[in-house]
Amino acid sequence: MAQVSPRRQQCAPLAAIASAVPETLAAPAQAAWTIVDRLQLDSVAEREAILQGLLAPSAYLAPKLFYDSLGSILYEAIVETEEYYPTRTEHTIVETHRAEIAAIIGPHRQWVDLGSGDSRKAERWFDTIRPSRYVAVDICASAIARALARLAGRAAPPELVGVVTDFSSALDVRHALISAPTLFHYPGSSIGNFTPREALDFLRAVRDHCVVRGSGLLIGVDTVKDRTRLVAAYDDSLGVTAAFNLNVLRHVNRLLEADFDARDWRHVALFNEEESRIEMHLEARRPVTVRLLGRRRCFQAGERIHTENSYKYTEDAFRRLLADAGFGSTRLWTDAARDFFVFYAEASGR
Numbered sequence: 001m002a003q004v005s006p007r008r009q010q011c012a013p014l015a016a017i018a019s020a021v022p023e024t025l026a027a028p029a030q031a032a033w034t035i036v037d038r039l040q041l042d043s044v045a046e047r048e049a050i051l052q053g054l055l056a057p058s059a060y061l062a063p064k065l066f067y068d069s070l071g072s073i074l075y076e077a078i079v080e081t082e083e084y085y086p087t088r089t090e091h092t093i094v095e096t097h098r099a100e101i102a103a104i105i106g107p108h109r110q111w112v113d114l115g116s117g118d119s120r121k122a123e124r125w126f127d128t129i130r131p132s133r134y135v136a137v138d139i140c141a142s143a144i145a146r147a148l149a150r151l152a153g154r155a156a157p158p159e160l161v162g163v164v165t166d167f168s169s170a171l172d173v174r175h176a177l178i179s180a181p182t183l184f185h186y187p188g189s190s191i192g193n194f195t196p197r198e199a200l201d202f203l204r205a206v207r208d209h210c211v212v213r214g215s216g217l218l219i220g221v222d223t224v225k226d227r228t229r230l231v232a233a234y235d236d237s238l239g240v241t242a243a244f245n246l247n248v249l250r251h252v253n254r255l256l257e258a259d260f261d262a263r264d265w266r267h268v269a270l271f272n273e274e275e276s277r278i279e280m281h282l283e284a285r286r287p288v289t290v291r292l293l294g295r296r297r298c299f300q301a302g303e304r305i306h307t308e309n310s311y312k313y314t315e316d317a318f319r320r321l322l323a324d325a326g327f328g329s330t331r332l333w334t335d336a337a338r339d340f341f342v343f344y345a346e347a348s349g350r
Helices: 014-020 043-055 069-078 086-105 141-151 196-209 227-233 240-256 315-324
Strands: 033-037 110-114 133-138 159-164 182-186 216-222 265-272 277-284 288-292 295-299 304-311 327-334 340-347
Touching: 033 141, 043 240, 043 288, 043 295, 069 240, 086 216, 086 327, 086 340, 133 141, 141 159, 182 196, 196 216, 196 315, 227 265, 227 277, 240 265, 240 277, 240 304, 315 327, 315 340
Parallel strands: 033 159, 110 133, 110 182, 133 159, 182 216
Antiparallel strands: 216 340, 265 277, 277 304, 288 295, 327 340
């Protein structure tokens, strides 16, 4: 898992934001923020993609499907478990080095928050970075609206802009940017949900947005470490992550008029050392036949549905990835155990 993932959440559409934002937080007559909706959902295409994944010889589901309303609640519980170290480790690194990081980035940047969620991680930087402009980028329109409504209540807030988009497919937020030094913010190790090839393409897209000198990327990265600790972080003793993984079947049942029974499946987390990634799967406890939009798929006992990858990086491997994406000088902050990395990478040639 990652704090801010490139997965699709089940959220209120932009048209429903008025009901999603409490009346006390509603925008004034002259709105204190603007939101642009670039997310054009094709429900037929979405359902077809899910169906094809489940009908594939090695069945799979996109991890963005984790996040229906219950999945979102379960994820918040995961980050509080004893075994899940990334969230609290990244927080400690940032709190320890906040002033130094802020001095290197520089003040008054245009701040682009990728997977912004409730925007609270970015907001903690406002007093040190003092962004001139804040662009919240997320797949969930109602989350953006709530966050920007709260930020608008700050004393002297920056210019506030929201972009509703699924940047896991393609990052293009140029329409929302002005010509100014820009800081892209991607915390929480969500880069691990991409394959290395996808991560390179994504980082190149970020780099291509850095068109003004002084622009760069602040990103969180989970590290390679003891396999036992890695697996435990994705298979906690309370079973919260197991419930989170199994809940995806409930979500698929709604989307595909399917009849998965979670009791027929068990959560599996493992570390694929060759690929340097944690994998999450759902494994059939017994032979199961599932109805999917009028089709049927038979799963044998022990057959798995692959639901998530989370790649882990060494320092050298991630520095190479940043360099290959076109970033120049990099700075790294970490904890004493090197459990997590926070990189700042400046766009080269800018």
